[in-house]
Amino acid sequence: MTMTEKALILTGAELYTPTYLIAPGAVLIRAGKIMAVGDPDAVIAFDPAAERIDVGRAKIMPGLIDLHIHGLQGFDVLGKYISAASNVLPAYGVTAYLPTTYPVFPETFLDDLALMGKVIRSQSGGAVALGIHLEGPYLSPHKPGMCDPNFIYPMTEEDLEKMLSASQNAIKMITFAPEEGDSLKMIPELIRRGIVPSIGHSDADFETVSKAVRFGLNHSTHTFNAMSGLHHRSPGVVGGVLYFPEIVAQIIADGHHVHPAVINLLIRVKGVERVCLVSDAQPFAGKENGRYPWGPYEMIIKDGTSQLADGTIAGSVMLMNRMLGVLVEQVKISLKDAVTMATKVPASVLGLNKGQLRPGFDADITVLDDRYEALLTLVEGKIVHQLV
Numbered sequence: 001m002t003m004t005e006k007a008l009i010l011t012g013a014e015l016y017t018p019t020y021l022i023a024p025g026a027v028l029i030r031a032g033k034i035m036a037v038g039d040p041d042a043v044i045a046f047d048p049a050a051e052r053i054d055v056g057r058a059k060i061m062p063g064l065i066d067l068h069i070h071g072l073q074g075f076d077v078l079g080k081y082i083s084a085a086s087n088v089l090p091a092y093g094v095t096a097y098l099p100t101t102y103p104v105f106p107e108t109f110l111d112d113l114a115l116m117g118k119v120i121r122s123q124s125g126g127a128v129a130l131g132i133h134l135e136g137p138y139l140s141p142h143k144p145g146m147c148d149p150n151f152i153y154p155m156t157e158e159d160l161e162k163m164l165s166a167s168q169n170a171i172k173m174i175t176f177a178p179e180e181g182d183s184l185k186m187i188p189e190l191i192r193r194g195i196v197p198s199i200g201h202s203d204a205d206f207e208t209v210s211k212a213v214r215f216g217l218n219h220s221t222h223t224f225n226a227m228s229g230l231h232h233r234s235p236g237v238v239g240g241v242l243y244f245p246e247i248v249a250q251i252i253a254d255g256h257h258v259h260p261a262v263i264n265l266l267i268r269v270k271g272v273e274r275v276c277l278v279s280d281a282q283p284f285a286g287k288e289n290g291r292y293p294w295g296p297y298e299m300i301i302k303d304g305t306s307q308l309a310d311g312t313i314a315g316s317v318m319l320m321n322r323m324l325g326v327l328v329e330q331v332k333i334s335l336k337d338a339v340t341m342a343t344k345v346p347a348s349v350l351g352l353n354k355g356q357l358r359p360g361f362d363a364d365i366t367v368l369d370d371r372y373e374a375l376l377t378l379v380e381g382k383i384v385h386q387l388v
């Protein structure tokens with residue numbers, strides 16, 4: 001062991017690994033990695049010369065990982081604003097994310113993907129953009145959500161190939177309707193290329209979901225929103241997501257998209273390790289009430305929601321740190337379980353060495369106060385946000 005590398009110890013009243021809650025707890029960081037976790041005396045004894053930061057009553061946890069986010073603070077991540085978004089996300093405790101697309105003009109979409117791929121490959125600083133989440137155009141015209149049906153069309157092998165090569169293989173997740181086009185038979189190919197196939201914006205019946213799971217489907221996009229619902233004689237996509245343990249279910253916990261009781265039911269049915277918190281934040285999350293242009297759409301932000309003129313809910317305006325508060329206060333689960341859904345689960349979906357405070361894992365860490373505000377955020381051991 002070399003003691004010349006600068007090491008840092010964070011100590012605080014509560015530390016969520018998140019498999020364990022250690023209170024009080026400490027974590028030792030060196031060369032961008034977690035070196036040791038435990039009670040403060042044991043961790044300090046491990047490296048007494050390390051610099052120390054005591055966060056007091058605040059909570060230490062892995063950095064939040066958002067697999068579904070369209071932007072924030074006016075930065076639309078479909079295009080050139082990924083770096084700008086990466087720089088502001090740590091203020092919300094987010095250390096890694098998938099910049100997410102939405103259906104826009106097909107004529108310019110390949111250029112958008114090329115630009116996103118380029119920015120992702122050359123990023124420096126802030127939260128890590130892990131790759132692109134393609135939400136659209138391969139959606140069901142019957143479940144468009146906020147999306148203009150004119151920009152939606154079925155997946156074909158040829159079209160998918162164009163998207164992947166335009167992005168230079170930066171696409172890591174695709175939301176699609178398996179009942180449309182060639183998408184069902186493309187699932188094994190997505191898996192082979194390391195892309196997470198996610199059912200969403202889908203009107204499929206249970207039998208189609210069942211086939212898709214046998215082909216490798218293992219994820220669902222904003223569960224309950226924009227998918228065929230559960231009827232006792234027709235279980236639909238929601239029934240399939242609940243039924244198949246292979247599927248990890250995204251959930252938007254902003255208190256508006258899904259009733260807290262239904263989120264609680266989802267967690268009880270699937271288990272906390274199979275539910276993945278996502279923000280689905282739209283690019284004007286974090287801005288004041290008002291009307292904002294989002295690509296071809298006009299968004300109205302009011303009363304904690306984002307809507308089209310006809311009242312359709314269109315993305316959220318809340319980031320994941322605040323959603324932890326909704327999970328604890330409204331859904332009535334423990335903070336430990338809420339943190340698991342925001343860190344360990346999304347990291348495991350993408351197979352990352354992140355999302356847990358365990359020796360050898362990347363030192364992506366966030367410290368939240370009692371109001372779920374991020375006081376301190378580290379990405380790979382570097383402080384990227386500090387309020388105190």
Ligand SMILES: [Zn+2]
Nearest residue numbers: 068100135280
């Ligand atoms: Zn979305």
